Amino acid sequence: MTKQKRIAALHDISGFGRCSLTVVLPIISATGIECSVVPTALLSTHTGGLEGFTYRDLTDDILPFADHWQSLGLGFDALYSGFLGSFKQVEIVSEFFDRFRTDDNLIMVDPVMADNEMLYKTFTPDFPGEMRKLCKKADLIVPNMTEAALLLDEPYKEGPYTEELITNTLKKLASLGSKLVVLTGVYFNENTIGAAAYDRETGQVDYAMSTKLPGFYPGTGDVFGSVLLAGLLNGKGLEKTTKIAVDFVAESIRRTHAARTDSRFGINFEAGLGDLAKSF
Numbered sequence: 432m433t434k435q436k437r438i439a440a441l442h443d444i445s446g447f448g449r450c451s452l453t454v455v456l457p458i459i460s461a462t463g464i465e466c467s468v469v470p471t472a473l474l475s476t477h478t479g480g481l482e483g484f485t486y487r488d489l490t491d492d493i494l495p496f497a498d499h500w501q502s503l504g505l506g507f508d509a510l511y512s513g514f515l516g517s518f519k520q521v522e523i524v525s526e527f528f529d530r531f532r533t534d535d536n537l538i539m540v541d542p543v544m545a546d547n548e549m550l551y552k553t554f555t556p557d558f559p560g561e562m563r564k565l566c567k568k569a570d571l572i573v574p575n576m577t578e579a580a581l582l583l584d585e586p587y588k589e590g591p592y593t594e595e596l597i598t599n600t601l602k603k604l605a606s607l608g609s610k611l612v613v614l615t616g617v618y619f620n621e622n623t624i625g626a627a628a629y630d631r632e633t634g635q636v637d638y639a640m641s642t643k644l645p646g647f648y649p650g651t652g653d654v655f656g657s658v659l660l661a662g663l664l665n666g667k668g669l670e671k672t673t674k675i676a677v678d679f680v681a682e683s684i685r686r687t688h689a690a691r692t693d694s695r696f697g698i699n700f701e702a703g704l705g706d707l708a709k710s711f
């Protein structure tokens with residue numbers, strides 16, 4: 432019998448708007464992996480264009496979760512962090528990683544803080560420096576192009592990009608500390624967009640592209656990251672998994688676009704879960 436894999440996901444719960452744990456949990460479960468959650472904050476909606484959201488910080492609950500889980504002897508095949516609300520929270524998540532890191536588990540940090548050249552509303556300009564420290568502890572980081580610029584303390588560059596620029600960016604990001612980097616929002620022309628994956632040990636760079644559709648949808652990074660991590664834990668390999676994740680996001684955007692849903696409500700990933708489950 433194969434061992435049941437288990438991920439600990441440290442993200443907020445945004446009650447409405449399809450991002451963070453309302454996306455991570457169903458996707459990871461659909462791929463046959465157990466998903467334990469450490470909610471970092473509780474919001475009524477995400478912060479991307481929906482006004483008047485409530486926000487309850489849950490930082491003080493994180494280490495008590497860790498204490499209890501350690502007392503139960505729990506272990507995780509991967510630790511996956513996303514939206515973190517404050518400097519203190521980043522420090523505590525860093526301690527959580529120290530407590531649950533083993534020789535063979537995978538730590539994935541999605542440095543959620545910005546998109547489209549802008550920091551999300553709840554962050555101050557010094558936050559990227561703190562996130563950079565957390566990235567050092569990761570085996571894999573998954574920034575978008577805006578987050579990459581912030582992590583590298585460089586000005587954001589408009590696309591279309593060249594392969595040379597993307598390869599240099601991947602290498603600089605890997606020098607922050609992680610062995611693997613998957614960069615999203617990569618495009619070489621106006622018709623396609625996707626991700627670039629880099630393995631520092633082999634030096635290999637792989638691209639996965641899909642047709643570009645207009646519009647901006649919150650939560651796509653969380654959908655992408657969840658499929659990516661589930662694929663890696665299911666032994667698909669970095670290149671193939673990046674392609675699966677890019678295609679899954681593209682198909683979800685296509686569905687949402689066709690239905691003309693309010694883009695702030697997130698992407699329709701639900702209709703793709705059945706096929707995703709079968710492909711794993």
Ligand code: PXL
Pocket residue numbers: 443445450451474476477478479514543551649650651652653
């Ligand atoms: O998907 C990223 C995300 C997660 N959590 C919250 C957010 C966002 C992006 O806007 O606001 C609360």
